[in-house]
Structures are given as structure tokens and as C-alpha cells.
Amino acid sequence: MQIANTVEELHRVILETSKRDKKVSSIGFIPTMGALHHGHLQLIKKAQKENEITICSIFVNPTQFNDESDLIKYPRTEKEDALLLESINTDILFLPTVVEVYPNGINEEIKFEFGGLENEMEGAFRPGHFQGVGQVVNRLLEIVQPDTLYMGQKDFQQFSLINYMIKDRKIPVRLRVVPIVRDENGLALSSRNVRLTPDNKGKAHIIYSTLKEMEQFMESISVHELQNMAMAKFSAIDDFKPEYVTIADGYSLKPIENFQDHYYVVVCTAVWAGDVRLIDNHILKAPSDLDLFVKN
Numbered sequence: 224m225q226i227a228n229t230v231e232e233l234h235r236v237i238l239e240t241s242k243r244d245k246k247v248s249s250i251g252f253i254p255t256m257g258a259l260h261h262g263h264l265q266l267i268k269k270a271q272k273e274n275e276i277t278i279c280s281i282f283v284n285p286t287q288f289n290d291e292s293d294l295i296k297y298p299r300t301e302k303e304d305a306l307l308l309e310s311i312n313t314d315i316l317f318l319p320t321v322v323e324v325y326p327n328g329i330n331e332e333i334k335f336e337f338g339g340l341e342n343e344m345e346g347a348f349r350p351g352h353f354q355g356v357g358q359v360v361n362r363l364l365e366i367v368q369p370d371t372l373y374m375g376q377k378d379f380q381q382f383s384l385i386n387y388m389i390k391d392r393k394i395p396v397r398l399r400v401v402p403i404v405r406d407e408n409g410l411a412l413s414s415r416n417v418r419l420t421p422d423n424k425g426k427a428h429i430i431y432s433t434l435k436e437m438e439q440f441m442e443s444i445s446v447h448e449l450q451n452m453a454m455a456k457f458s459a460i461d462d463f464k465p466e467y468v469t470i471a472d473g474y475s476l477k478p479i480e481n482f483q484d485h486y487y488v489v490v491c492t493a494v495w496a497g498d499v500r501l502i503d504n505h506i507l508k509a510p511s512d513l514d515l516f517v518k519n
């Protein structure tokens with residue numbers, strides 16, 4: 224695996240790698256913030272299947288943290304990350320500094336258009352977060368110029384916004400979404416899970432089991448009742464505090480009133496487990512032509 228710390232190095236390494244392969248190489252790109260786990264690795268494996276060159280970036284983007292302490296506490300495990308990436312034969316690791324990504328400083332003036340998708344759920348609880356995400360993904364795409372971008376379903380609203388941004392800005396890249404990778408108890412893998420107390424980790428599987436259970440009650444219980452029941456269930460767990468449980472239209476991300484009027488329905492949630500904020504989602508109803516998703 225080659226490691227590039229600067230844009231110049233990255234471009235040189237890409238050129239070398241494509242020459243070595245003696246063909247025009249398609250590039251699959253996986254942007255991450257590090258503290259890699261098997262969820263990230265699944266994105267890389269999908270990219271490897273579909274591309275000649277796979278590039279993973281690790282960059283803890285300061286502009287998407289609305290909470291300074293979350294940025295400070297964010298786990299950084301670069302050495303272990305590099306070993307993991309190497310172990311699955313990732314071609315290139317891009318590990319830039321803040322200055323390398325934002326050489327002209329951070330321009331607060333540029334605002335990204337997300338068609339209103341940014342106002343719901345995470346947007347309501349993390350002001351400024353999605354502008355930061357748009358900024359960094361746009362900039363990384365500019366630097367890496369991949370053919371295909373791989374993102375996880377774990378961050379449902381994030382990939383939805385990026386999908387909008389790609390179309391809106393006519394960025395020449397294809398987006399592929401990889402289903403959520405979970406641990407044996409159903410907890411969605413996340414870099415933040417390492418900060419969970421053993422006790423809270425033991426209870427966190429209730430988040431997914433509750434979302435999944437909703438499938439059975441879509442015919443019999445109203446959207447509002449289902450949301451309220453899930454909120455009550457999470458609130459009842461000692462040291463857990465839900466921020467929201469929203470059953471939303473999968474395209475507009477707007478909360479829905481009933482299931483019948485929508486083809487694509489997702490339930491999303493954010494729950495504090497102690498001082499760790501966990502997010503999760505589950506698709507309750509999917510149209511047959513969901514072409515963004517990579518098949519498992």
C-alpha cells in the first residue's frame with residue numbers, strides 16, 4: 224500500500240499505480256475519518272471488486288463537528304488503520320493535513336445546496352454539520368477525482384445529501400451505497416463505539432432491534448405511535464437518551480404521516496448512550512429500483 228500525505232504525492236502515486244497496471248484504471252474512493260472497523264472495510268472491499276485502484280482517505284474534518292469536544296474526543300488510530308488497510312490490500316491511503324485539504328483556509332461563504340434534505344433529523348440537531356460534510360466531500364472529490372465514491376447506509380442522510388450535491392454540481396462521479404455492517408448483536412459498527420462503556424454497549428443492540436421490529440407493525444400501528452413507542456423504549460434504558468426517532472420518506476427525508484402514501488420509507492434515530500451519540504437507521508419499505516445500493 225502506498226501512503227500519500229499531500230495532493231501532489233497522491234497524484235504521483237495514482238499515476239505510478241495506473242502505469243504499473245498498464246491500463247486506464249478506474250478509481251474507487253472511500254472517504255473516512257479513521258478509527259477503521261469492519262464497516263469501513265466492507266466499503267473498501269466493494270470498491271476493490273468494482274475498480275482497478277482503491278483509495279481510502281483518513282481525514283478528521285474539523286468543519287463538520289458542530290461540537291468542539293466531539294472533535295477532540297474523536298478516536299485517532301492512524302497506525303492501526305494503516306495496518307488494517309494494508310491487510311486487505313488497499314492500493315492507496317490518502318492521509319492529508321487540514322492545510323492540505325483547505326490550502327486557502329476554510330471558506331465559510333461557500334454554501335452547498337442540498338434541496339432541503341439538510342434540515343431534517345441530523346440537520347436539526349447538528350447545526351452546520353452538513354455544510355461541513357459537503358465542503359469536505361466536494362474538496363476530496365476535487366483532489367482524488369474518482370470514478371466511483373463509496374459511502375455507507377449507516378449515515379443515511381449524509382449519502383442522500385451527497386447524492387443531491389453530486390447531481391446539483393454535476394460532479395462526474397458515481398455514488399454507491401453499502402448496507403450497514405453490524406456486530407453480532409445488531410449494533411451498527413461505528414468509530415464511536417469504542418467509547419461506549421461495556422454496560423451501554425451491552426444495551427445498545429436495543430436500538431436496531433426496535434427499528435427492525437417496526438416492520439411488523441406498519442399495517443397495524445400509526446407512524447406517530449410507532450415513533451413514540453420507540454422514543455419511550457430508548458428513554459427507559461438507564462443512561463440512554465434519544466434525540467429523535469423519525470420515520471421519513473426515503474427520498475425527501477421528510478417525516479411521513481402514513482406508510483401507504485410512500486414507496487420508500489426509512490426510520491432514522493439518534494440516541495445518546497452516556498456521552499456517546501449513536502445513530503442508526505433501517506429501511507422499512509424500499510422501491511424495486513434502488514440503484515444506489517451495492518448488493519450484499
Ligand code: AMP
Pocket residue numbers: 254255256257262263265266373374375376377378401402403404405411412413414
Ligand atoms: P466515518 O469514518 O464515520 O466518516 O465513515 C466513513 C464511511 O463509512 C461513511 O460513508 C460511513 O457511512 C461508512 N460507515 C461507517 N460505519 C459503517 C457501517 N457500520 N456500515 C456501513 N458503512 C459504514
